[in-house]
Amino acid sequence: MSWMIYGATGYTGTLIAEACARQGLTPLLAGRSESKLKALAERLNLPYRVVGLDGALTEALADQQLVLHCAGPFSATAEPMMQACLASQTHYLDITGEVAVFERTAELDEQAKAAGIVLMPGVGFDVIPTDCLAARLKAEMPDAVSLALGFDSRSGFSPGTAKTSVEALPQGGLIRRKGQLTPVPLAYRNAEIDFGGGKKHATTIPWGDVSTAWHSTGIPDIEVYLPMSPRKTQQLQRLNAVRGMLGWGWVQRFLKRRIEARLTGPDESQRSSATTWVWGRVSNAEGHTLEGRIQVANGYDVTVTGALAMVERVLTENPSGFLTPSKLAGWQLVESLPGSGTIALSR
Structure with a gap:
């Protein structure tokens, strides 16, 4: 074939x-x-x-x-x-x-x-582990009405992934509410989450699962979290005031040139030593919750x-x-x- x-x-x-x-x-x-x-x-x-x-x-x-x-x-x-x-x-x-x-x-x-x-x-990695975890949680709690997902990975970005993140900054954050994609500010919500290695400060990101997990599970409220220090979270929140400028062509070109100059992507040793924890939690209308975790290989x-x-x-x-x-x-x-x-x- x-x-x-x-x-x-x-x-x-x-x-x-x-x-x-x-x-x-x-x-x-x-x-x-x-x-x-x-x-x-x-x-x-x-x-x-x-x-x-x-x-x-x-x-x-x-x-x-x-x-x-x-x-x-x-x-x-x-x-x-x-x-x-x-x-x-x-x-x-x-x-x-x-x-x-x-x-x-x-x-x-x-x-x-x-x-x-x-x-x-x-x-x-976008989005097999999180999509499968969402489907597993939905199978265990069929009446779930809210879903939170997240992952903890330290492998670093490839140039392409970093450029995609830069392109997304002007659009801000994104969650799903009542079945509808809903724009929110960058670092819209914060939480203390145990992804698998102890609790970490985390913030919402506009990850693909706000779309795919909806199509996979039908759960109407979905958020995705990434570990981030309080300091970096505050830096991201401050960008909300200038988000429109981040979409300007020359700003995007400048940021992408810096990425090209600095990033090559993780090498084999970095990938092999940086496994990833994936976490999820569902809740139903009665307030019952269920969490799931799985450790997977490096994202790449x-x-x-x-x-x-x-x-x-x-x-x-x-x-x-x-x-x-x-x-x-x-x-x-x-x-x-x-x-x-x-x-x-x-x-």
């Missing part, structure tokens, strides 16, 4: 391509830079194809059963790739964590079913193994429509990934 990794020369795309080479898989590496693609393809002994996100993309996908899209920012790249996949009847998977992409993909559900393809964003390693697990599943089962990881593979998916423990529940 022929399938493609698009954005194969980026930080995460390269990690996935390297894992494929080790496992004897032969995806087609694709992207816009011939020099980078050729060097990677020759090093890994894999085929490659140079194609941009333009009118040539549909033709380039015509002989591919699936594309694993790894080229961010997905706010700019997901739409042309999904449209090309619909036109060429090619399954679409990506590793985004961007709420707008999840919501847009859900809008294309009927078109995907008509084309006989699956549209499934978020098949990496989860993205590699999770994405490849979803590629195999889609190629084998040939599903269609918009799906989240847990809707396709069940909450057990996270426990099956290398480096994962089991979900522990507590009341």
